[in-house]
Amino acid sequence: MDRIIGRFHQCVAEENGTELAKIFSTKAPASSPNFFYDLRRASNAQHIDGEIHYSLTPRNGFSFDSAEVNAWAEVFVNYWKAVGEFIGLEESTDRGELKDGQYGEVYDVWKAFTNSLIKYHSSSVLPFWTIPCLYTALTDLRTYAIKADEQSVNAKGSINFSTGLQDDIVSSVGKNEKLEDYARVLNRVFNMCLQDRAPVEYSRKWGTYFTANLMFKTYFKLNAVSLSKNMVQAINAQFDMPSLYRFPRSEIVTFKYYIGVMTFLREDYVQAEQNLTEAWQLCHKSAYKNHQQILTYLIPCRLITTHKLPTSELLSPYPRLQALFGPIAACIRKGDLAGFDAALFAGEVEFVKRRIYLTLERGRDIALRNLLRKVFLAGGYEPLKEGQTEADLIRRTRIPIAEFAAAIRMGLGADGKLLEDDEVECMLANMIYKNLMKGYISRERAMVVLSKTAGMAFPGTGV
Amino acid sequence: MLSTSSGSWPQHSSTATTAFNAVPARRTLNQPGPVPPQMAQPQPTPKNKVDWSKAVRDYVQRAFAQENNVAGVSREEVQEKLKQVITAVAEKGMMDDVDWANHPLPQQFVLQDRRRALGVDGQQNAWPTLASHLADTLNGHTNNLSLSPSSKKRKSTDASLTEHPDDSVPPWRKTNNRNIFEDRITYANQGQANRVDKKQRKNKEKDNFINCKFSPAELEKRRQRFGNISTDVTPPWASPRTDPDAELKSGPVVGTCQELEKRYFRLTAPPKPETVRSLPVLEQTLALLKQKWRDEKNYGYICDQFKSLRQDLTVQHIRSAFTVDVYEIHARIALEKGDLGEYNQCQTQLRALYSQNLGGHPEEFLAYRILYFIHTCNRTDMNDMLADLTPTDKNDPAVKHALAVRSALALGNYHRFFRLYIDYPNLGGYLMDKFVDRERVAALANMCKAYKPFVKLSFLSFELGFENDRACLDFLVEKQAQHLIQDMNEGLCFQTGKAGMMFDQLRAQAFAKIDIKGQI
Numbered sequence: 008m009d010r011i012i013g014r015f016h017q018c019v020a021e022e023n024g025t026e027l028a029k030i031f032s033t034k035a036p037a038s039s040p041n042f043f044y045d046l047r048r049a050s051n052a053q054h055i056d057g058e059i060h061y062s063l064t065p066r067n068g069f070s071f072d073s074a075e076v077n078a079w080a081e082v083f084v085n086y087w088k089a090v091g092e093f094i095g096l097e098e099s100t101d102r103g104e105l106k107d108g109q110y111g112e113v114y115d116v117w118k119a120f121t122n123s124l125i126k127y128h129s130s131s132v133l134p135f136w137t138i139p140c141l142y143t144a145l146t147d148l149r150t151y152a153i154k155a156d157e158q159s160v161n162a163k164g165s166i167n168f169s170t171g172l173q174d175d176i177v178s179s180v181g182k183n184e185k186l187e188d189y190a191r192v193l194n195r196v197f198n199m200c201l202q203d204r205a206p207v208e209y210s211r212k213w214g215t216y217f218t219a220n221l222m223f224k225t226y227f228k229l230n231a232v233s234l235s236k237n238m239v240q241a242i243n244a245q246f247d248m249p250s251l252y253r254f255p256r257s258e259i260v261t262f263k264y265y266i267g268v269m270t271f272l273r274e275d276y277v278q279a280e281q282n283l284t285e286a287w288q289l290c291h292k293s294a295y296k297n298h299q300q301i302l303t304y305l306i307p308c309r310l311i312t313t314h315k316l317p318t319s320e321l322l323s324p325y326p327r328l329q330a331l332f333g334p335i336a337a338c339i340r341k342g343d344l345a346g347f348d349a350a351l352f353a354g355e356v357e358f359v360k361r362r363i364y365l366t367l368e369r370g371r372d373i374a375l376r377n378l379l380r381k382v383f384l385a386g387g388y389e390p391l392k393e394g395q396t397e398a399d400l401i402r403r404t405r406i407p408i409a410e411f412a413a414a415i416r417m418g419l420g421a422d423g424k425l426l427e428d429d430e431v432e433c434m435l436a437n438m439i440y441k442n443l444m445k446g447y448i449s450r451e452r453a454m455v456v457l458s459k460t461a462g463m464a465f466p467g468t469g470v
Numbered sequence: 471m472l473s474t475s476s477g478s479w480p481q482h483s484s485t486a487t488t489a490f491n492a493v494p495a496r497r498t499l500n501q502p503g504p505v506p507p508q509m510a511q512p513q514p515t516p517k518n519k520v521d522w523s524k525a526v527r528d529y530v531q532r533a534f535a536q537e538n539n540v541a542g543v544s545r546e547e548v549q550e551k552l553k554q555v556i557t558a559v560a561e562k563g564m565m566d567d568v569d570w571a572n573h574p575l576p577q578q579f580v581l582q583d584r585r586r587a588l589g590v591d592g593q594q595n596a597w598p599t600l601a602s603h604l605a606d607t608l609n610g611h612t613n614n615l616s617l618s619p620s621s622k623k624r625k626s627t628d629a630s631l632t633e634h635p636d637d638s639v640p641p642w643r644k645t646n647n648r649n650i651f652e653d654r655i656t657y658a659n660q661g662q663a664n665r666v667d668k669k670q671r672k673n674k675e676k677d678n679f680i681n682c683k684f685s686p687a688e689l690e691k692r693r694q695r696f697g698n699i700s701t702d703v704t705p706p707w708a709s710p711r712t713d714p715d716a717e718l719k720s721g722p723v724v725g726t727c728q729e730l731e732k733r734y735f736r737l738t739a740p741p742k743p744e745t746v747r748s749l750p751v752l753e754q755t756l757a758l759l760k761q762k763w764r765d766e767k768n769y770g771y772i773c774d775q776f777k778s779l780r781q782d783l784t785v786q787h788i789r790s791a792f793t794v795d796v797y798e799i800h801a802r803i804a805l806e807k808g809d810l811g812e813y814n815q816c817q818t819q820l821r822a823l824y825s826q827n828l829g830g831h832p833e834e835f836l837a838y839r840i841l842y843f844i845h846t847c848n849r850t851d852m853n854d855m856l857a858d859l860t861p862t863d864k865n866d867p868a869v870k871h872a873l874a875v876r877s878a879l880a881l882g883n884y885h886r887f888f889r890l891y892i893d894y895p896n897l898g899g900y901l902m903d904k905f906v907d908r909e910r911v912a913a914l915a916n917m918c919k920a921y922k923p924f925v926k927l928s929f930l931s932f933e934l935g936f937e938n939d940r941a942c943l944d945f946l947v948e949k950q951a952q953h954l955i956q957d958m959n960e961g962l963c964f965q966t967g968k969a970g971m972m973f974d975q976l977r978a979q980a981f982a983k984i985d986i987k988g989q990i
Contacts, residue, residue, distance in 0.1 A: 359857045433885035436920030447922035
């Protein structure tokens, strides 16, 4: 106990929030595995409060006013209580016999600890520089919430049947009780940070993006991505918010990444590309996993916005991404429709898991465009008329639908036999509608008439 | 498809073959069941008195005989089980078929139940043991449930559902035994809340007092005195309750209402048992409603009736194949009438019910779900749904069709979409009707940009999946595109080249407002 108070005193004297946060750890330091046991044995439930109060007096070099003493005492007492649960958790885990709802109990005590921090931050009793304590408390609380929910789903299944006055038999599906509770705790902290009116140098506003990123994470996990929108709006509505670029770079990258994914899922690919690209550029060069994560969304995004595929140099450092995008990108490049369908099918589980399936699916248009472009190139040039020179050569721009149909049928392989002529027309119409091909279909002549302007028949591809 | 199997009703089959475990807790003489429509009436008219055969009477004698006592099985439990056994047989009309002389004794059933409760208990959690709830609700009687392992198990999962006004529960537990509606009640202050608690306790004591007066032993004596077991005796405490405090009791209601039809009202207070229909009645109700729907097609009436039916199932905690059946039928009727709000409610419930493996037609409704997400343009849910699909699901014809619809629309392949629209499984067409209009507009926007200078109306009509050219023409007129239709040498033609952006605008409008009422 004296040791922890000693460390505490040093942190307070130096106003070192990061070191202070380490004091309230949920794990015993590796150097002294018995630390938690010692801490528990140092006191008991009756005396802990008095002892802490006594320790925080000027006698030990502290210069707190009474409100701050009370605040820290409460924080320490709650921590001391939580340590009891940590010991229990560790012992049960070691024995491999976790009790039902044990993680839930740990969550509850750690939430009590977190709440005491929140309480005294809200009332500004605890100084702003101690906010890293909240960061670590919230980060750990999230872990416990997730574990508690996993445990309860394993124990009880994921359906709540109605017991009260509902009309229907099932009251809710999917149980994320603790994580939802956690989201509410987090929301309190977020709003507390966001709306702090203290001068900017002492402001808790500096905690905004850290908590915002935790909220993103939580909402994504809860499958409630849409809730993040409100949060982003709340940040944007704060006129006196310091610029994002004055925050730690790690927070910027995470924030930009989540904004990018959020807009990606809303199919706002332009916004998504912008944010993801920025995250990509700012991301620390050794943050391998983060790069990989960003590219997972940036690649499909660029496929839609600029029809660009990743080069093999880009993918080469990331075997996972190579496996994910390599085959499908190759098929798009070649205009191999059957291959594309096969690759999409093969990767379906992974794509769906990462929520990029519905976006990648649209890559088929690009594959088709590339195939049709080949037909156009194979069509050669219009014969030269009298007096024209090589420079006047223009490509043949009137192409019978049958030629495209043949190419698509070949491209589809076995499925091609089932393809009706009207469906071919429909696919061509789509190309024109989506500006992947410029021209029109003339039904009575059974022709596609492509743009004569050089480089405009298949915009962006040079022909 | 429309089975009203009574096998889903645990109570009737209280013989040794059932998967649930019948907790021996029944304490009253009334039986919920198809037989006694009289029981709910305040003044019972004595009929249906049965003279039990000698064999049965001997069996009863044997059950209570001293030499057949089993340690750990109380007289009450034996009596309870005995009644269940006899009732079950009587209800099947097999009184004369059973070899009573060699029939296993009730105490053996009790032991068997306990063993089963210790072993496979998975099913049990999903089934509220209605028999015990009945006893609890009507009686609030002391029993040794909490001593038997089966009830312990039940308590752990169902603790909030059942009150055990058990004398063996220590007083400090009792006060914590709050009723489940409590969190819905906003008390003005703590004092008020405490008062309610006190009132409830008082009420409980009153119940216990009643039970002292009419102890099972006395009832048994009385029965022996009359030499028969009549199902039509309504004890005074089973008559409609007027004490409002009694309604604060938790746990599933056990319905006593015998009316087949009932109007739907949203509950604002716990339902009274006499307004709730028991399962056998509900089964008849469903049959009646199906008939009525076939005959009258009055959707307003049917929907209302189904909602009250669902409500009765919910308050009685009935989750069985019958429940699935009810929700499926209501969902289909709602689909047929295009009532997506109601349909979606049923769908949400069905999804949870299917996860309990209660039977039904999960693939059919999975296909509807996919089509529904297409209608609402819900990409998030669509992705989640794709993530949940199993290879078996993907091989189901209905699911295949729905997935093909999804992929056709995702790629803008209107040709394939309208072929799928014309040829659909089950009731998928009703759902597709909901978005076919906007897809036609989208396809037109597409075609107007791609085809120059015109296309034949017959081609348009075919590509857009119209029944005939006339219908296509009507559609175009409705979209105020009549000026684009021209009579040419080739017949009626549609001037795609002159349409400009008009269908793009219509398309944007159509996709901007998607009615998703009832979406949960």
